[in-house]
Amino acid sequence: MNQDWAFLQAAMEDLEEYLSSPVLHWPLNQRKAKRNGLNLPRLTLGNLCLAKARLLVLPEFKDLPDFLHACEWLDQIRDQWRANWSRKAEREFNERLRLWRAFVTDELVVEHSTSDYRNQVRLRTMLELLIDELLNENLAQRNLMQSLDQLVMDFTLPGPFIWDVKFQQAFPENRFWFLYRT
Numbered sequence: 001m002n003q004d005w006a007f008l009q010a011a012m013e014d015l016e017e018y019l020s021s022p023v024l025h026w027p028l029n030q031r032k033a034k035r036n037g038l039n040l041p042r043l044t045l046g047n048l049c050l051a052k053a054r055l056l057v058l059p060e061f062k063d064l065p066d067f068l069h070a071c072e073w074l075d076q077i078r079d080q081w082r083a084n085w086s087r088k089a090e091r092e093f094n095e096r097l098r099l100w101r102a103f104v105t106d107e108l109v110v111e112h113s114t115s116d117y118r119n120q121v122r123l124r125t126m127l128e129l130l131i132d133e134l135l136n137e138n139l140a141q142r143n144l145m146q147s148l149d150q151l152v153m154d155f156t157l158p159g160p161f162i163w164d165v166k167f168q169q170a171f172p173e174n175r176f177w178f179l180y181r182t
Contacts, residue, residue, distance in 0.1 A: 004051035005061065007040045008070055011048055015077055018043050019084040024091050045089050045133055046096060046126035048074070053129065057170040082135070089133035096123050096130070097141060104148045108155050117182070118162050124152075124178045125171065149178070156181035 010028040011018075018026040026043035041047045052071065061067045078085050100123040107116060127145065131137075159182035161168045173180045 002055070002058070002061075003038045003040070004055050005067070006038050007047065007051045008055065008067075010040055011043045011051075012070060012073065014043060015048075015074075016081070019077070019081045019088060024088065024095065044092050045085065046092050046130050049129035049133065050122070050126055053170045054167050057167060078133075085133065086135040089130050090136075090138075093127060093130045093134065093141065096127050097145065099123050100127060101144065101148055104151050109151060112155055117156065121162065121178055121181075125176060128176060152178055152181065158182075 007028070014026060014028060024044060028040050028043050052074065055061045055067060056071075100120070103116075103120045103123065107120075159180060161171070161173075162179055162182065163171075171179050
């Protein structure tokens with residue numbers, strides 16, 4: 001079973017309760033996933049957006065009725081719970097920006113490691129996806145992200161897409177340029 005699909009299915013079961021709770025990193029029911037040998041991340045809007053983006057480009061999911069229904073349902077829930085959705089997105093954005101800042105300033109500029117960057121750039125990817133989920137843009141956050149992006153540009157080199165090529169279509173270089181650095 002595809003881990004992103006298992007995550008999306010498990011997230012759908014808990015999404016409304018998650019949106020009404022103060023918890024930012026919601027533990028999902030792992031029983032079904034563990035039967036399939038998967039370990040799911042906690043439910044956050046960033047993880048949800050990332051999983052959906054990856055699934056949208058996989059041929060086996062592109063026309064899968066269950067997946068298409070899940071995407072429609074997610075859009076309905078986002079619209080129905082828009083204020084809560086945006087608050088969660090903002091809290092997660094702040095947290096992930098703090099973590100990305102720590103990585104860039106404490107590790108990337110000090111000890112550039114391609115494998116560390118490959119793992120940590122997931123944070124920057126989720127930040128980019130979460131921008132679409134915010135109702136209001138914070139200028140201070142935007143400025144901080146731009147300064148961190150400049151450091152990434154200064155301490156990395158252009159390169160091929162760093163994740164599995166099957167996901168490349170979901171993350172075009174013009175928007176997700178940081179996934180094309182080494």
